[in-house]
Amino acid sequence: MHGAVECHTSDAPTSSKTHLCGCCSAEHSDVNTEAGYDCENFTLRDDWEMLAASFRAKQVTSKKKRKEILDKTGKRYLVMDELTGWLLVSTSAIDFMHNFYGALLLDILIGGYLLDADGWWRLQDVVNSIQWPSGIGRLPSNVRFLCTVLWSVWRGEDDRIRQSAPDIPSNAKARPKFERNLIKIYCVFIYASLAEWILAAKTISKQEVEHGHRFLRWSCQEMVALGIHLVPNFHYSMHYPQFFRLFGPVYAWWLFAHERFNGELEKVNINGHADGQMELSLTRNWIAKHRLHELVSGHHSMIRYLTSTCV
Known part of the structure; x- marks a missing residue:
C-alpha cells in the first residue's frame, strides 16, 4: 500500500523548529543551508519507530503527554497507522506534481x-x-x-x-x-x-x-x-530517489489525475444537501460517468471488431 502526499512533512506543526521532514531528521533551520541538501548525510527516520510513537500517542490519556510525544518524535496518532502495510516514511510518496511545480x-x-x-x-x-x-x-x-x-x-x-x-x-x-x-x-x-x-x-x-x-x-x-x-518543498525534493526506486516513473504516482478528477467532482450540482446527501450525489455522478465511458469504449471496440472482420 502506498500513496502520494502533497508535502510529506512530519505530523508536527510546520511552525515547529524541529521535525520539518517526514523522511529525515532535518529541521526548519536547515532549509536555507547546505545541510538541507547534503543528501549523503541525512539521518533517515525509521518507519517502525514512527509507528511506535503513533500508538504510544493513542494509548496516553492526557493532551500534555500526547504533546510531549509529538514534540519529541514529530508524530501523533493517525487512523491510517492502523492499516496493514502502511509505513509513514517509505510508502507515502512525496507528490512530484505539487512538490516540484509548487516550488x-x-x-x-x-x-x-x-x-x-x-x-x-x-x-x-x-x-x-x-x-x-x-x-x-x-x-x-x-x-x-x-x-x-x-x-x-x-x-x-x-x-x-x-x-x-x-x-x-x-x-x-x-x-x-x-x-x-x-x-x-x-x-x-x-x-x-x-x-x-x-x-x-x-x-x-x-x-x-x-x-x-x-x-x-x-x-x-x-x-x-x-x-x-x-521553502520546505525544496528540501523534500531531496528524497525523490527513494520513491522512484519504489514506485517507478512519476507518471505512476503523481496526482495530476487525482486533481483532474477533483475538478470533475467540483462541477457536480449538490444543491447544498447535507446528512450524507452530498456524498450520495457525488458518488452517483461519478458512477454514471464511468458507466458512460465504458459504454462509449465498448461501442468503439465493437465497431473496430466489426470493421476488421468485414475486411
Whole structure:
C-alpha cells in the first residue's frame, strides 16, 4: 500500500523548529543551508519507530503527554497507522506534481526585480512570437519553456547572458536580500529545467534518476549560495530517489489525475444537501460517468471488431 502526499512533512506543526521532514531528521533551520541538501548525510527516520510513537500517542490519556510525544518524535496518532502495510516514511510518496511545480521559481524573478518594465514587455513579445503546434493545448508553464524565454530577454548583443540585473525600482516595497547575478540565477533555472526534463519522463532508469536529481540538488545549492530564501518543498525534493526506486516513473504516482478528477467532482450540482446527501450525489455522478465511458469504449471496440472482420 502506498500513496502520494502533497508535502510529506512530519505530523508536527510546520511552525515547529524541529521535525520539518517526514523522511529525515532535518529541521526548519536547515532549509536555507547546505545541510538541507547534503543528501549523503541525512539521518533517515525509521518507519517502525514512527509507528511506535503513533500508538504510544493513542494509548496516553492526557493532551500534555500526547504533546510531549509529538514534540519529541514529530508524530501523533493517525487512523491510517492502523492499516496493514502502511509505513509513514517509505510508502507515502512525496507528490512530484505539487512538490516540484509548487516550488515556483517565478517568485525569484518577481521578488528579485530581475525584469524591469522593458524586460516584461520583451518576455511577452517572445512568448507571442512562438509558433505553437496546433495540438499543444494549454501553453506550457514549466521551467524548460521559461529558460528559453529568459535567455531571449537577458542576452546581450553577443548572445550571452549579462551579469548585472536591472535597477531596483525606487518604490519597491522590499529590497531583495539575495545576490542578483543574472548568470548565476540563469544557472538555477537551467539546472531545474534539466532536472524536470529527466525526472518527469514517462520512462526512467536508476541512472537517469540519479542524474536528474543531481541537477535538482545543484539548483537548490546554487540558490542557497545566492542567499535566495527557500521553502520546505525544496528540501523534500531531496528524497525523490527513494520513491522512484519504489514506485517507478512519476507518471505512476503523481496526482495530476487525482486533481483532474477533483475538478470533475467540483462541477457536480449538490444543491447544498447535507446528512450524507452530498456524498450520495457525488458518488452517483461519478458512477454514471464511468458507466458512460465504458459504454462509449465498448461501442468503439465493437465497431473496430466489426470493421476488421468485414475486411
